[in-house]
Amino acid sequence: MKKKLIILFFLLVPIANLLFYSCRCDVEQHKKYSHKALFLKNLDNSGEKAIVSESLQHNKNAYGIRLNFQIEEKLATVRVKQINSFFIQSAYATSVESCPYVYQSVESIVSIKVFTLHNFDNLHTENTDITEYFKVAQTYSSVEDYLSNRDFQKAIRDYGSFINLGKFEIDLMLMTPPTTNNRQQFKVRVELSDGRIFEEQTTEIELL
Numbered sequence: 001m002k003k004k005l006i007i008l009f010f011l012l013v014p015i016a017n018l019l020f021y022s023c024r025c026d027v028e029q030h031k032k033y034s035h036k037a038l039f040l041k042n043l044d045n046s047g048e049k050a051i052v053s054e055s056l057q058h059n060k061n062a063y064g065i066r067l068n069f070q071i072e073e074k075l076a077t078v079r080v081k082q083i084n085s086f087f088i089q090s091a092y093a094t095s096v097e098s099c100p101y102v103y104q105s106v107e108s109i110v111s112i113k114v115f116t117l118h119n120f121d122n123l124h125t126e127n128t129d130i131t132e133y134f135k136v137a138q139t140y141s142s143v144e145d146y147l148s149n150r151d152f153q154k155a156i157r158d159y160g161s162f163i164n165l166g167k168f169e170i171d172l173m174l175m176t177p178p179t180t181n182n183r184q185q186f187k188v189r190v191e192l193s194d195g196r197i198f199e200e201q202t203t204e205i206e207l208l
Contacts, residue, residue: 032074034106038190038198041066042205043171050137050171060177060207064137065114065186067170074106109150111191112143114172117201121179130176137171146170174207182206 043064044053050064114131116124124130136146178184185204191197 030102030104032104032106033071034074035069035109035192035196035198036072037070038188038200039068039070040186040188040200040202041068042202043173045137045173050173055205056203057206057208060174060182063177063205063207064171064173065134065188065202067112067172067188067190068167069169070167072166107192107194107196109147109190110193111189112147112170112172113189114143115187115189116178117185117187118183119180120184121176133174133176134172135175137173143172178207182208 041052042054042058043050043066044055044058044062045064046059046062050066052066112131113129114134116128116130117126119125120128120130131143134143135141136143139146139149141149172188183204184207186202187199188202189197189199
């Protein structure tokens with residue numbers, strides 16, 4: 001009888017460990033991502049929230065540019081924080097699927113500049129930097145302050161949607177409308193810490 005109890009104990013312990021660790025996040029999947037490309041979209045902010053618009057005419061007091069950064073996942077590593085169990089392997093296999101990913105960028109964004117490609121106002125002619133006329137919608141701060149306060153190397157914990165979407169976005173809202181020309185087009189230049197530069201242009205639109 002005693003021998004049967006010992007055998008039963010060794011059979012039940014792995015099951016108990018498996019159930020216990022499947023509910024805990026003792027495993028972290030660390031992933032790196034890299035910025036691969038930049039795409040621009042015109043935004044209409046005249047409604048409840050800013051939406052992408054293909055229209056060639058926009059309200060000059062409710063216009064924005066969405067910076068869509070395509071990202072690429074790098075090789076993942078798995079780190080065990082602390083698991084004290086003789087039957088760690090069976091528990092580990094289940095918990096790794098239910099725990100959050102920890103994302104870190106390989107490089108950071110060091111500069112975002114917006115240039116007008118047409119005459120904008122008396123102070124800004126074509127090909128002039130007008131970044132100061134935009135604010136970042138996510139934080140309602142200047143572009144410079146947004147970049148200086150954001151730590152791209154800081155871990156971002158997420159359950160997979162971040163990488164699965166393959167992108168992250170920054171919305172720049174125009175706070176000062178043009179005064180000399182309604183027809184406008186913008187160029188956005190983004191510099192990364194590894195020296196790469198993304199440069200894209202919006203479609204030409206009318207700001208009315």
